[in-house]
Amino acid sequence: MKGLNQLGAVETIFEEECEFSSTPSSPSPSFSSSRACLHSRVKAWSMRIGRETDILIRVQSICFHLHKDRVASQSSYLKRHLTETSDLTLSPPLNITAETFAAVAEFCYSGRVQMTPGNVAVVRTAAELLGMTAEGGLSHVAEALFRDVVGANGECATTVLRSCLPLLPEAETTASLVSRCIETLVYVHGVTRLKDVMEMQPRDFITVAESMGRRLENHDVLYKIVDTYLKEKKIEKVKEEERSGICNSIECSKLSRETLIECVRNPRMALRLVVQAVVVEHLNTRHSMALASAKRQKQRQRQRQGRRSMTLGDFLQRDAVLSETTKLRTAMDGTNGRIGRLEEEVRCMKRVLREFDEDERNALRSASFHFVDVEKGGGVKKGERWSTSWSRIEFDGGMGRSSFSVDAPKMSETFRQRLVSGFKNAFRLPNSAFNKTCSE
Structure with missing residues (x-):
């Protein structure tokens, strides 16, 4: 998830000091409001039970002084990590912003949280990461609102989708938020309204495509989304392994016959998918x-049983x-x-x-056969190439020394042709006689 801008010199939910600081910056108005609301909730709980806060949770540069029993009762993650310590820092790979944690902490005290189309995906993802999945927990509350918001209209689905993209891959691996937004938008507007999806990095798109592949019974829509993505991204700019990963999210057995035929003819699809489409078709x-x-x-x-009884x-x-x-x-x-x-x-x-x-x-x-120019004299010497206009090979056949000369062939002739020409010159055989001798 993308965090808030670095907040000012030590922020805290109470007036107490925190040990670490950061670059000065102003908190967002929404965060200031949620922080003030949480502050009053925590103080009210302290007065109710007659006990001050007993744990400190650090998120980015913000310190949250809270009650252990309240947060541990709602979050299995916090319960597990606060067993042996009262000072806990939430840091990557658990990417939760201070603003999001303020909403989570408020739910721990009141059972309610302020959610909008802009933050429902953030809260839903954080609830999953923190293990707030019990019946009636924050995960279920955020999930219900997510379904209502995304299913309301295309504009709300677009807003939620844009808020999900910075949360990848957590938003997809924990609750399939991005793929569900895409399904809604495709149902309402078709593939043409997926401009934000087409701007995804290939690794994020692979995660979303795989999630959609697991959710959908028919992969025709997924095929169109993948094809549009590869077309918009310019296929030559997508690495081959990334293209294969994207195409592997499509199951040919879940494609209609028309889409199978289109897949076979589509040059943007990976070869493996094309072969699978051919076999399935x-x-x-x-x-x-x-x-x-x-x-x-x-x-x-x-x-045969009754020709006369056949009807129209x-x-x-x-x-x-x-x-x-x-x-x-x-x-x-x-x-x-x-x-x-x-x-x-x-x-x-x-x-x-x-x-x-x-x-x-x-x-x-x-390159391994070397000859010596007869004009220079001597036998064959190792390491010298046949580069003169004519050469001579001498051999002893037992009845005296014989020799034959071979005109240097053109560079286009093969070695076999050169050798055959040399033997014919040596024995003075016509082509027919030489061929007969070779065959014998």
């Missing part, structure tokens, strides 16, 4: 064809089944075509990699 098509075939079989049986409805039903079968076959052919194209792309990639590896090996083999 293929399985759905096969299942539909099996059902259509079963319907045809039943129809034929009824026709029977004829219309038969035509509808035939039409549906034709559509399914067309869809299946299209799916097979897309699978074939994907397989061809994979084969092309493998072939390119294979050719690249062969070129690398040939280059290494060519």
Whole structure:
């Protein structure tokens, strides 16, 4: 959560001093009001029980002098941490602001809290983090108001959504607040009113998308939100692992047939999701064809049992089944075509990699053969490359020394071609005779 601005030199809920200070700044009017209200609540409770405050809770630069029995009875987190100490500091990763804690403390004393569309998400999240989830606790009170506010109209839902975004990821992981606001806005206005969502960082959007995926039975809306987000963010600016994480929130088995087809054709979707969509579409098509075939079989049986008794409805039903079968076959052919194209792309990639590896090996083999120019004399010397216009290879075949000259080939010829040309020149064989000799 985003905290308040750094508050002034030591603020406290009473007149007592606090040990730490901060950069001077003025508290917000709403915080001053809630703090004054809490001050009177705490004093009234002290007079009622005849005992002063016995614990100190520090939040940011504010000191709250409170009664242990009041806060521990409402918060399991505070009860656990105040067992062995009376001086507790709420600090990250428990990100709760001083203003929010003032509202929480007021609820501990009065059972009521001032909430508006602007702070209901903050209070709801804080109540969850502090373990105020008992029946009738702050979590239940804030949840009821959250549902009322978000469900009231789109403007209220937008206000709550904006207040939720700085609370991520806590607001989503604790109570799914952001995703619920988005669902309301999509229901009222469609995806076009989600400008604030499109400005999320990818890591926050992944958290929200995963939460929506767990909540929704149909993922068509989630697919549209994801597609819009990737489009608005410019896909090239989203890292591949982030794009995969976003797309993984979509379950293809929960997409309609029309959305599946769109997903397969959408270049913004991650490859893994596209492949899953192709497989699911293929399985759905096969299942539909099996059902259509079963319907045809039943129809034929009824026709055989009494052709004369067929009504107009029977004829219309038969035509509808035939039409549906034709559509399914067309869809299946299209799916097979897309699978074939994907397989061809994979084969092309493998072939390119294979050719690249062969070129690398040939280059290494060519670099390992070295020759010496006969004009310079001598045999083959290690480390010298064949770089002259013609060269000679000498060998002893047991009946005297033989040699043959090889004209330096062009750079475009392979080593095998150069070697074959040299042997043909050495033995003075025509092409046909040489080929026959090699085959033997």
